[in-house]
Amino acid sequence: MSKLVSKITDSELKVMHVLWEAGCELPIADIRKTLEQTSKWEASTIKTLLRRLCQKGVVSATKKEVFYYKPLVSEEEYNEYATQSLIDRLYAGSAKNLVASLLGSKKLDKSDIEELRTMFKVGDREVAGRKSGNRVVEAKKFIEAGEAGDRNE
C-alpha cells in the first residue's frame, strides 16, 4: 500500500466512500449525484478531489465514453492502515514515554540488520578466544567498531 494512503483527507474520504459503497466503477456524474445529497460541492470540486485521489494511487480512472473511477484500496484496507498510522503516530508522539517496550518503533533497513547479525556472536568471543587468536581479534574489532560508532554520534 502506498504511503500516500495515510494522507487521504476528509473530503477525499467522502468521495472514496461513494466509490466503496457502489462496489463498481463509477462515472463522475454518478459520483456527483450521490454526493449532492450530503454536500454542495461543484462538479469541478469533485473532479479535483478525484484527480488527487488518482495521483495518490488509491483510485484508477479508465476512459470509456467518459472517465470511470475505481477504488484501488478497499475500505477495510484503508481503515486498517489509518489505525496503524494513528497508533504509530501516538506511540512515537508521547505514549512511548509511558510504556516499557522491547525496542524502539523504528525499522532498520536490511543492511543494518545484517550488520548487527554478523556482529552479534556471543559464543564466538569466549569460546573462540581459547581456540584461535585471530577470531578474538576479529570479535574485538567489532566491539571497538561499535563503541567508536557510539562516540562519533
Next chain:
Amino acid sequence: MNEIIKLILSLSLSGSILAVLIFAVKPVIKHRLTKSIQYYIWIVVLLRFLLPFSFEGSIMNKIFYGDQSSWTMSNQTIVQPMNGTSDNKNNTDNSSDFSDSHALSTLPSSVLPNTHERTANGVYNNDVDHGKYFKDLFFRYALYLWLIGAILAITNNLAGYARFLRHLKQTNKPATEEQNIIFNVLLRDKNNTGINIGNNVRLVCNRFVTTPMLVGILKPCIIIPDIDFDDKQLENILLHEITHSRHFDIVIKWLTMIAASIHWFNPLIYLIKKEINHACELACDETVIKNLSLTEKQAYGDTLISVVAEHKYPVGVLQATMCEEKKSLKERLIAIMNHNKKSKYMVIFAVILLGIVTLSALYLGAGIGTGKDTPYNIYISAENSETKAAQIGTYSWSYRGTHIEADSDHPMNFEYRPDNIIAVEPEQQLIISTQKIKSDRKYNFSIEQISVYKDKQMIQFESVEPSLINGNLYIQAPPDVGEYIYTMILNFKDKGSVNYGFVVRAGMLTYDLDGIAKYKTPYIGDASKVGSIVSHLPVPDSYFKQQYISMETSKKPYGLTIYYEAASNSEYNKYKDVWPITASNSVITTNLRANALVTFCLIDNLDEVAFAFRNSQSGGKLDKSKYDSSFVYTRAGFEEEYGDLSALAENLDLLKEILTEKKTVLKGKELANDLPMPEFSDEEVAAALTVVEEYFRAIAAKDDETILATMYPREHYTIERVKSGNVQLYGAEIRTLLTIDYDSQDNIRRIYRPGNHQISEENIIVFRVSFKIQYPLKDGIKVEGPWHEGIYDDWNIILIRDNQDSPWLIYDQGY
C-alpha cells in the same frame, strides 16, 4: 524572588549539576559497572529533579537564599535608642528606672525597627528598589510561563497516552493458548525467586503495535505484536517485559515524564530522559541474561534483532532517527556480548559510587528556603479571642552566619495597632507561641524576662507562674480590669533574643468607635440607628449575649433598655452563686458604664439607659419580668463628669481615651480648657526648686541616697536595688544643670495624670530644665551610654506632694 520559581530553578540546577557530573564519569564507569547500578544512579538524578527535599545548609539553599542576608543588611536601619531610653538590650531590668521619662503621654515616641520590611511589602519609594520591583514583576510572569509550559507538557503526554491506550484497547485481542502457557510458566518461574510481583500482568496481542511493550502501573499489560514468534523468541520477549514489570520501570517512566514536564525549560532534561530510558533497557537486558547460558544469550540477542527486522513499519513517518535506533540496539547487543560477572571490588566500588551520588544529590539540595532572617513572630491567643501578634522591638538575631542587631524603643512606647491588642477576661489564660495557625512552624524558646506595664509603670500582680510547655507559653492575665502592656524578652536557641510587646486588655471592652459613630442620631425614636448602635456595643461579659431592646419614646425621661441573656444553654453557670449581679461586680459595672457613655454620646436626646440581665435564655420571646438584674445610668450623671456628651461624641479620640481609661477627665477640663491652674506661693515654688537642684547636684556627685531622697518613694526605688544594679539612677554621663524655668500654667501640669495615682491640681508642679550631657573619656575613647551628647532643652521635671504639708518630690521627668 518568587519562592516557587526559586524552588523549580534550584531543582533544575541541582539535578543538572548532578547529571553533568555523571555524564563526565560515564566513559569510565560505562563498561565497568553493572548496568543496574548505572540505572540506579540515573534514578537518583531523576529524584533530584523531582523532590524538593533539602537540608538547610545545602548548596542550592546557599545559592538561592544565601545572598539575601547581605541584602537585608544593607537595607537594615538600626534605630538608635530614644533619648533617655536605657539600652534595653543589655540591661533589661533598669528599664523600670528610666521608664519614668517616657511617661508623658503627650509625647509620642514610638519607633519600630526593621524599615526594610516595608520595602518587602511592596512600597518602592526609593530608586534602588525599582530593580526589585521589576524583578518581582519578572518572577511573577516567569511563574505563569513556567506553569503554562508544565501544564501543556503534562496534558500533551497524558492525552497522547490516553488516546494510544484507547485505540489499542479497541484492537487488542487475547493471546493464544500457547502464548499464555509460556507466559504463565515464566511468571511462575519469576515468582519462585521470592518476589511476588507481576502476578497481575496480562498478556494480549495487537496487530498494530510494532514492538512488544508493557503498559500500565496498576493493571500492567504486556502487548505483543501479532506476529508468529517461535517459542524461544516469545519467551525472550516476555522475559524482558516481565523484568520491566518487576523493576517498576513504568513508575520510573512516569516520573521521568513528570520531571521532563516540570523542567521543560531545561534542555538537559531531554538528554537525561533519553539516558534514563536507555539505561533502563540495558539494566533490564542485564537482569534477563544474568543467569542465561551463552547459547541462550545468543538467542536473546537474536530475538531483539529479529523483532526489529519484523517491524512492518509504514514508510514515510518519522524516519529521521533511524540511526539512533540502530546505535542503541547495537550498544545493547554489545552489552549482552560483553556481559560477565563483575568482580567483588567492582561491586563495592559501584555501591560506594551510588552512595557518593546520593550524598551529592542531598548536598546539592534544593532552594527550599531557610529560617527567616528576621525574628519569628509570636502570637497571643486566648479562648474566645482572635489571635493577635506581638510587635517586635530590639533584637539580636543570627541568621546563616550573619548577625543582626536592631535597636528600637522600649516596647512600652510602641504604638499598638488593633492586631497587637488582645481583649480577655481578667485572670484569663493567654497562650503565646510562634504558631499562628496549626500549620505554622513552631520554634522553641526560653523566657528571659516578662514585664507588665500599666500606665507606663511596671506592675506586679498575683498570678499563676508562667509555664512553658511544648513551645507554648501560658501566662495569666492580670486580675484587675485595665489595659496592660506586656513586654517580654524571649530567647530562641542559636538564633538570638528578641523583645516583644503587646497589649492585653483585661475585662475591658473594645469599641469600634469609627464604625459605631456612623449611627449617631439626635432621636431615641430612630429605631434602626439605635438598634445598630446597640448591636455594635460589646457585651459586658462574654457569658451574656444581647438579644432585645426596648425604648421609651413617648415622654421624658426618654429611655432605652438593653436586655442581656445567658449566651449558651450549657451546664456552666458563671453567676450561679452571685445572682443577681450587684454593683460590686466591678467588671460588669465598669463595662456597662462604658456602654452607657457611648450610648449617651451617640443618641442625643437619650436621658436614661438601663441594662437588664437574666441568667437563662429567652427562648425567642422578651419577657421583661425574667430580667431580674439591672443597672440604670443617667445622662446627667455622665455630664457631671465629662461635660456635654454630644460634644464628646465629636471628639472620638478623646472618647476612646476615656473608654480605655487612659484619661480620667474631670468635668469640662478637657473640653473647655479655660480654667486656670491654681497658683503656688513663692515659698512653695522655691521649695520645689531646691529639690530639683538637689537632685542634679546628687546626680553629679553620684550620691545614690540623696538622689533617692529627692524622688517620690516607690516600691522598686530602694537603695538595695540601686546598689545591686537592678535600678540605675544614672550612667557614666556627666549631667550639668543649666537653667530651670517655671510656669504655673504649664500644660504638662494640667494633663499629667498617671492612671494609678490620684494627683490633684494643687499638688503637682512642673519645671522645664535645660541640662548638658557629656561622656567622659576612658583610655582615650568616649564612654557610650543611652543619652546623646549635647544640650537637652525644655526637659520636664514633675514633682508632686501628698498634701500641702508634705515635701515636693520628683515623680517623673522626660519629654
